[in-house]
Amino acid sequence: MGHTRNSIVINAPYELVFDISNKIERWTELFGKEYVKAEVLERKGNEITFRLTDDENKSWVSKRWLYKDLKFAYASRHEPMFPFRYMKIVWLFNETPEGTEMIWVQDFDMDPKFTKFTAERIEGFVNEHSRHNMKIFKDVIENESKLSRRSDVSSGVGMPTSSKKH
Numbered sequence: 001m002g003h004t005r006n007s008i009v010i011n012a013p014y015e016l017v018f019d020i021s022n023k024i025e026r027w028t029e030l031f032g033k034e035y036v037k038a039e040v041l042e043r044k045g046n047e048i049t050f051r052l053t054d055d056e057n058k059s060w061v062s063k064r065w066l067y068k069d070l071k072f073a074y075a076s077r078h079e080p081m082f083p084f085r086y087m088k089i090v091w092l093f094n095e096t097p098e099g100t101e102m103i104w105v106q107d108f109d110m111d112p113k114f115t116k117f118t119a120e121r122i123e124g125f126v127n128e129h130s131r132h133n134m135k136i137f138k139d140v141i142e143n144e145s146k147l148s149r150r151s152d153v154s155s156g157v158g159m160p161t162s163s164k165k166h
Contacts, residue, residue: 001107001108001109001119002106002107002108002109002110002119002120002122002123002126003105003106003107003108003123004104004105004106004123004126004127004130005103005104005105005106006103006104006127006130006131006134007101007102007103007104007134008101008102008134008135008137008138009096009098009099009100009101009102009138010099010100010101010102010137010138010141010142011098011099011142011145012099012100012141012142012144012145013099013100013145014071014093014095014100016141016144016145016148017093017099017100017102017141018068018071018073018093018100020137020140020141020144021091021102021137021141022064022066022073022091024038024039024040024048024050024064025038025040026038027052029136029140030133030136030137030140031133031136032132032133032136033055034054034055034129034133035052035053035054035055036053036054036055036057037051037052037053037059038050038051038052038053039051041061046065046066046067047063047064047065048063048064048065048066049061049062049063050062050063050064060077060078060079060080061077061078061079062075062076062077062078063075063076063078071092071093071094071095072090072091072092072093073090073091074088074089074090074091075088075089075090075091076088076089081111082111082113082114083110083111083114083116084108084109084110084111084114085108085109085110085111085112086107086108086109087106087107087108088106088107088108089104089105089106089107090104090105090106091103091104091105092105102134102137104130104134106126106130108122108126110122
């Protein structure tokens with residue numbers, strides 16, 4: 001069984017971090033070159049069913065449940081499961097003085113028929129990819145946060161009433 005935990009602090013408000021990081025349609029951007037396609041198949045309440053296609057043109061369907069008020073998202077791979085017996089992912093979000101800490105926890109077990117790599121090697125790959133991808137998330141979200149703050153300042157949002165442009 002494999003288990004990984006990675007985290008990064010993003011200098012941006014929680015709402016923005018949660019919204020952007022859970023926008024499946026943006027995962028081709030947020031995960032670098034890992035996914036060439038990210039399609040939402042169905043949205044039902046807080047549940048999203050989606051298909052990811054990787055750079056080797058392999059696709060799978062997963063489900064994701066968003067709990068914005070509780071500051072976490074849960075996901076599970078569904079079809080096809082191979083090379084995993086299961087893959088469960090939890091993203092946690094904590095507000096800190098520096099911004100929003102985003103934590104990714106992944107638990108998985110490899111299918112016994114998958115012999116190309118050991119579970120330990122897969123765990124290493126998952127850790128490496130997670131750290132790389134989290135840096136992309138950080139860059140993209142912090143950039144959008146800066147643009148949003150500039151836009152707010154130029155439009156007078158957040159300024160004292162007497163200082164607002166009329």
